[in-house]
Amino acid sequence: MTDTSNAPDAIRRSGRWVFVTGVTLLCLWVLVPIYLLMVNALSAPAEVTAFPKRFWPSFDTASLEFFFGFRGVVDALWNSVKVAAVTMVLAIGLGAPAGYALSRFDFPGKEAFRFLVIMTRAFPLPLLALPLAVMFIRTGLDDTILGLALVHATLALPFAVLITFSLFSGIPLELEEAAWTLGCTRVQAFIKVVLPLAAPGIAASAVFAFVISWNEVFAAAVLTIENRTLTAFLLQSLDVSPLHLKFAGGAALVIPALLFIFAVRKYLFAMWGIANR
Amino acid sequence: MPRSLPYLLLLPATLFLCVFFLYPFVLVAIDAFTRNGAWTTENFTRMTGHWKFGTTFWNTMLLAAVVVPIQLVMALTMASVVTKLDRGRSTILYIFAIPLGISDLAAGLVWLTIFEQSGFLNSMLTGFGVLDKPVLFLGYQNPWAIFIAIVLAEVWRATAIMMVIIVAGMGLIPKEYGEAAEVFGASRWQRFTRVTLPMLKPSLQTALILRVILAFEVFAVVAALGGTNFPVLMGETYHWQFAMQERGVAAAYAMVILGISIAFTLVLLRLLHVPKGART
Numbered sequence: 001m002t003d004t005s006n007a008p009d010a011i012r013r014s015g016r017w018v019f020v021t022g023v024t025l026l027c028l029w030v031l032v033p034i035y036l037l038m039v040n041a042l043s044a045p046a047e048v049t050a051f052p053k054r055f056w057p058s059f060d061t062a063s064l065e066f067f068f069g070f071r072g073v074v075d076a077l078w079n080s081v082k083v084a085a086v087t088m089v090l091a092i093g094l095g096a097p098a099g100y101a102l103s104r105f106d107f108p109g110k111e112a113f114r115f116l117v118i119m120t121r122a123f124p125l126p127l128l129a130l131p132l133a134v135m136f137i138r139t140g141l142d143d144t145i146l147g148l149a150l151v152h153a154t155l156a157l158p159f160a161v162l163i164t165f166s167l168f169s170g171i172p173l174e175l176e177e178a179a180w181t182l183g184c185t186r187v188q189a190f191i192k193v194v195l196p197l198a199a200p201g202i203a204a205s206a207v208f209a210f211v212i213s214w215n216e217v218f219a220a221a222v223l224t225i226e227n228r229t230l231t232a233f234l235l236q237s238l239d240v241s242p243l244h245l246k247f248a249g250g251a252a253l254v255i256p257a258l259l260f261i262f263a264v265r266k267y268l269f270a271m272w273g274i275a276n277r
Numbered sequence: 278m279p280r281s282l283p284y285l286l287l288l289p290a291t292l293f294l295c296v297f298f299l300y301p302f303v304l305v306a307i308d309a310f311t312r313n314g315a316w317t318t319e320n321f322t323r324m325t326g327h328w329k330f331g332t333t334f335w336n337t338m339l340l341a342a343v344v345v346p347i348q349l350v351m352a353l354t355m356a357s358v359v360t361k362l363d364r365g366r367s368t369i370l371y372i373f374a375i376p377l378g379i380s381d382l383a384a385g386l387v388w389l390t391i392f393e394q395s396g397f398l399n400s401m402l403t404g405f406g407v408l409d410k411p412v413l414f415l416g417y418q419n420p421w422a423i424f425i426a427i428v429l430a431e432v433w434r435a436t437a438i439m440m441v442i443i444v445a446g447m448g449l450i451p452k453e454y455g456e457a458a459e460v461f462g463a464s465r466w467q468r469f470t471r472v473t474l475p476m477l478k479p480s481l482q483t484a485l486i487l488r489v490i491l492a493f494e495v496f497a498v499v500a501a502l503g504g505t506n507f508p509v510l511m512g513e514t515y516h517w518q519f520a521m522q523e524r525g526v527a528a529a530y531a532m533v534i535l536g537i538s539i540a541f542t543l544v545l546l547r548l549l550h551v552p553k554g555a556r557t
Contacts, residue, residue: 022354022358026355030372033391036390049395051395051411052399053397055397094290094293097287097289098287098290101287104283107280107284109284120294121490121542122538123538124494124534124535124538126496127305127531128297130301130514130518130524132301132304153297157290157294215382215383217380218497222518222519231380231382234382234386235382239504247389249386250383250387253379253382254379254387258375261374261378265367268377269441
């Protein structure tokens with residue numbers, strides 16, 4: 001790489017330079033807008049609406065304090081966490097057994113189930129919230145954490161099935177068979193052999209389900225009135241809220257996202273490799 | 278026991294999808310075609326009769342038509358770049374993947390910091406002396422500025438999902454194919470178009486279907502940047518359901534979104550048809 005002196009190397013080096021510039025530009029394309037949002041979130045309200053803007057934050061927490069002090073914000077934030085947590089439990093609790101069944105057994109009806117799961121991809125799922133709003137009023141699930149989590153779980157479940165399917169497929173059946181011959185029952189073998197190997201991946205897909213719920217706007221806005229999630233809260237106050245409230249809210253949405261993706265970064269690509277099919 | 282075991286494992290997920298996926302879609306279809314319990318197409322005539330419908334429909338289509346191709350090219354570029362990296366690969370991948378976790382509402386707010394009147398774009402342009410005073414980019418007088426802002430925000434936010442799927446797909450292509458092509462004197466570009474792209478078909482199919490459907494669902498980005506100045510289908514659905522309290526018309530909008538989503542899925546399945554035997 002650091003070789004010098006002859007012509008092909010010079011070309012390679014200039015090619016390398018173009019390559020590095022390209023990668024840097026792509027990274028900046030992703031990072032700079034986030035940085036600018038953070039500048040706004042970490043500046044005083046007066047600076048957020050001032051003109052021209054400075055390109056570095058003044059580290060004044062007044063905007064954030066205003067945001068967290070704003071009526072309903074803390075509740076909305078907490079609702080978002082609760083809905084996402086319930087979604088996560090539902091998606092993995094229902095999805096992982098299905099993923100395991102798909103990876104380990106051949107049985108009639110397997111293709112039909114896979115078709116059902118793949119089909120969900122062709123549908124804009126947040127629209128489910130429209131008819132469910134009525135159904136939920138009848139069953140008393142309207143405007144509840146569980147009601148919204150059920151819809152979000154429909155969004156996350158297909159992913160959970162496909163991702164856990166790919167995870168379990170990556171664990172050799174021979175390991176389980178060895179455990180059976182050593183006297184383990186099917187359940188014991190699963191708990192002692194398969195689960196420890198799959199656990200980190202399952203945790204990653206759980207985080208993924210969390211993110212799907214955390215970010216969902218449409219269903220949350222349709223299904224909640226009093227118990228709004230943060231996204232629904234921000235959406236419904238878009239027209240009326242001052243800029244610094246919007247930007248602090250944006251930052252509150254973005255920062256967890258950064259952490260979630262960081263937490264699952266190792267699994268992101270492995271998860272999608274087989275989930276493609 | 279062993280024979281029923283797989284069914285027992287699938288049962289919860291199947292029941293769940295039937296109750297919360299299939300059943301609501303039957304309901305939304307019924308909502309769209311009925312009014313006060315009687316079968317009618319009135320919801321659809323009210324929807325198409327409203328002056329906003331045409332604009333809404335074409336805005337959504339135009340947005341998808343502009344955004345998706347840009348994302349495809351960018352995602353392929355990012356994926357090829359990443360596969361060539363030897364140092365810092367995981368860091369760069371993480372950075373490229375960040376928008377995957379960011380909601381459309383947050384993405385809209387991110388780009389609002391740049392495009393609003395006292396925002397960073399105006400600050401920069403006046404700083405360089407291009408403008409004397411800040412311009413109101415996102416006002417109704419500048420529909421194209423709103424459109425461009427939405428396109429940028431959508432491309433920024435949703436390219437990551439395509440990139441991740443394509444990177445995963447590239448990882449599944451055996452190295453030998455490319456090497457063989459190289460031995461036979463194929464250039465880099467030829468290797469990309471003749472070996473990588475055809476082998477990527479299944480991943481491209483997944484990526485495009487997901488992205489196209491998400492493009493028809495565009496909602497919060499538009500709400501944050503354009504408000505009501507750039508109506509899209511999902512936003513109108515929300516408006517009819519919520520502000521106008523017209524469930525039937527909202528359901529009719531839902532059917533339109535559903536219809537175009539299914540149509541495009543079928544087209545993409547057909548265009549990028551992968552023969553069963555070619556799957557690994």
